[in-house]
Amino acid sequence: METHQLFHTIHQLSRELAKQANHTLQPFGLYTAQWSVLFVLKEKGKMTQTELCDYLAVEAPPMTRTIQRLMKQGYVKQVKGEDRRVKIIEMTEQSKAIYPEWEAAILQMNDRLLTGVPDEQREHMKQLLSSCLMNVKENAQKGKLHE
Amino acid sequence: METHQLFHTIHQLSRELAKQANHTLQPFGLYTAQWSVLFVLKEKGKMTQTELCDYLAVEAPPMTRTIQRLMKQGYVKQVKGEDRRVKIIEMTEQSKAIYPEWEAAILQMNDRLLTGVPDEQREHMKQLLSSCLMNVKENAQKGKLHE
DNA sequence: CTACTTTAATTACCTAGGTAACTAATTTAT
DNA sequence: ATAAATTAGTTACCTAGGTAATTAAAGTAG
16 A cells, blocks of 8 residues: 555644644744643643653653743743752643633634544544554664664 | 544654654655655656645745755756746656665655554545545635635 | 762754745736 | 736745753662
């Protein structure tokens, strides 16, 4: 089977979704990377930067940058942990207050973009993609071990 | 249904695949963006930059940059068309000669990454994602029309 | 207790891709 | 035929995310 096309479609879909999300968030002065951090913090409460990186599967340097921007905007604050290397990140009262607006806009966008895709199919895609992602990560590691 | 997760998985999978592809191409001094152009040129023959942009669904500015890099490496050359605005891009003899090596490396990687994913499932995913992409693009346009 | 190693985060620099503004060539309209 | 609008490509600048090298704090030998 022609895997080029499959990978290209994934890449294209990913970019298109990011573009739409950025467009949706623009009126709020937010970008997708910022939003993803705020979303996780709302869901999970305070977290260290490393925990955020692990959860979002992003390397540390971009995370540092995203958090610094969120701090500058006043949407997030850093608290020093017992371990003085660690920086614990949590939402400010301000961002907790505005959060529902952001979420509503994103949910509305998600709904609009997936109009016509039945719920079963969304679930099915999620399952397929998740298992594919795990597979890719495993086989990537195998590739490295053979070096 | 929770669309956040679906979109996040797509994004993550896309990044993971790009990372792997870059790793595979590194020994050849190529990056994914370059490879995607070379792949299309091999498949379709000479094309204008706009045609390349349309085919790969990429905006013009990044394409300009990618092509300039490929020219600097001697893998691609520009020919002026009848319409003197247009730049027709084609592979050089050199890159045609090396191409099979690049392709072999990529095909091997694709195969390795999808080990354990049956062929039917790959095809199924491609179908699902393609239809989802079309859907998203249509609904994105509708969003714009409502402004 | 000291020396080595690991870990959290940052800094610097790279590629990818998007938007806005611009130039130059070609169409289209008047 | 000339003016206006469109089109191809470029330039400048932005965000996203990755790697390598660095710093500072903890942990782990010896």
